Structure formats: C-alpha cells, structure tokens
Amino acid sequence: QVHVVESGGGLVQAGGSLRLSCAxxxxxxxxxxxxxxxxxxxxxxxxxxxxxxxxxxYADSVKGRFTISRGDAENTVYLQMNGLKPEDTAVxxxxxxxxxxxxxxxxxxxxSS
Numbered sequence: 001q002v003h004v005v006e007s008g009g010g011l012v013q014a015g016g017s018l019r020l021s022c023a024x025x026x027x028x029x030x031x032x033x034x035x036x037x038x039x040x041x042x043x044x045x046x047x048x049x050x051x052x053x054x055x056x057x058y059a060d061s062v063k064g065r066f067t068i069s070r071g072d073a074e075n076t077v078y079l080q081m082n083g084l085k086p087e088d089t090a091v092x093x094x095x096x097x098x099x100x101x102x103x104x105x106x107x108x109x110x111x112s113s
Contacts, residue, residue, distance in 0.1 A: 002026035002102045006094045009107030012084055018109060020079040021071075022094030030096040033077045035068060037090035037109075044093070050077060062088075084111045 008020040024030055034049030048068035049057045056068055065083040070076065075096065081088065091106040 002096070004094050004096050004102050004104035006092065006104040006107040009092060009109045011110045011112065014084060014086055014111055014113050016084050016111070017080070017082045018084065020081065020092055020094075020107060020109075022077045022079075022096075022104060023073070024075040024094070024096040024102065026102075027075070027096075027098050030075055030098045030102075032097045033070075033075070034095050034097075035077075035079045036093045036095060037088075038093070038106075039087075039090040042090075047092070048079060081109070084109075086111045086113045 003026055004024045006022050012018055032049060032051050035047040036044050037047050038044040047059050047062055048066055050068045067080040069078050089111050092109050093106045094104040096102045
C-alpha cells in the first residue's frame with residue numbers, strides 16, 4: 001500500500017521561510033514527485049516537480065523563491081519556500097508518480113501580511 005505524507009506547514013509572516021517535507025512509501029522508486037497547492041475557492045495548481053534524474057520545474061509564481069529537492073532517503077522530497085507572500089497561503093500537497101499518481105493529505109501553509 002502506498003503512503004504519501006507531508007509535513008512542515010505552519011503560520012509564517014510575509015517574507016519568511018518554511019520547508020515542507022514529503023515521504024512516500026510502498027513503491028521502490030517513484031519516477032516523479034512534486035508539490036501542488038490549493039487555496040480556498042481555487043483549483044489545485046502545480047508548484048514544483050522533480051524527476052528521478054533531478055530535473056526540476058516550477059510555476060512562474062514561485063520561481064526564484066521556492067526550491068524543490070530530493071532527500072538522501074529514497075522517495076523523499078523537500079520544498080524550501082523563501083520570501084513567502086500572503087498569496088502563497090494554501091494547502092500544499094505532495095504527489096508521487098509511478099504509473100499512477102499518489103497524493104498525500106496535505107499540509108496547511110498560512111502567510112500573514
């Protein structure tokens with residue numbers, strides 16, 4: 001059974017930083033892992049993704065502020081978020097992909113102005 005668990009969310013002031021963690025288990029190796037977010041009343045959107053080879057992609061809105069990286073442990077990814085803005089407030093979800101997509105339950109990030 002596949003499990004995807006996010007952690008690291010919280011409340012931070014504008015301009016601050018947070019580091020989200022995602023750990024996926026149940027499959028030996030996921031091809032791609034990524035972060036998505038969903039703000040109240042809005043659709044879920046892609047934030048950042050990383051392939052098994054280390055290639056990364058970012059949404060234009062977070063380029064230069066967020067960094068996705070793989071951890072030393074298998075199937076672990078991080079999202080370092082710097083220069084946070086109130087519009088970054090959302091529930092952040094981790095997605096792990098190998099043939100199918102597997103999602104975590106999400107972690108709340110709230111940025112106060």
